Amino acid sequence: MKQLFFVAVGVVIGFAVAHQVARTPGGARLFAVVDASTKAFTGAVADGYRSRGAELRTDV
Template sequence: MKNLLAFLLGIIAGFVAAHFLNRDPRGAELLADIDARIDEFTGRIGEAYRLEEARRSSADDAPAV
């Protein structure tokens, strides 16, 4: 129970810190840069997933040897 409370307090503190950081123009720029990097990363992961799915579906369509 103590660990859960510490975890929740950490999450709340992170949101509060991000809120104050976002109020400053430099902080907002930093958060926008982080958001862009996360979007790029998730885009690459999604692309790799789609390529793997396409490869597997084409391998399933091939006749067994």
């Protein structure tokens, strides 16, 4: 129970720090880069998933 409390406190502190960092111009740029990278990665994973699904459907 004590560990769960510390995890929850850590998450809250992390969100608060991220919010403060995002208010600065450098922080906003950082989060924009992270967001773009995340979207590119998830897009590549989704494309690969669809491609592999198409391969499996045609091999039957």
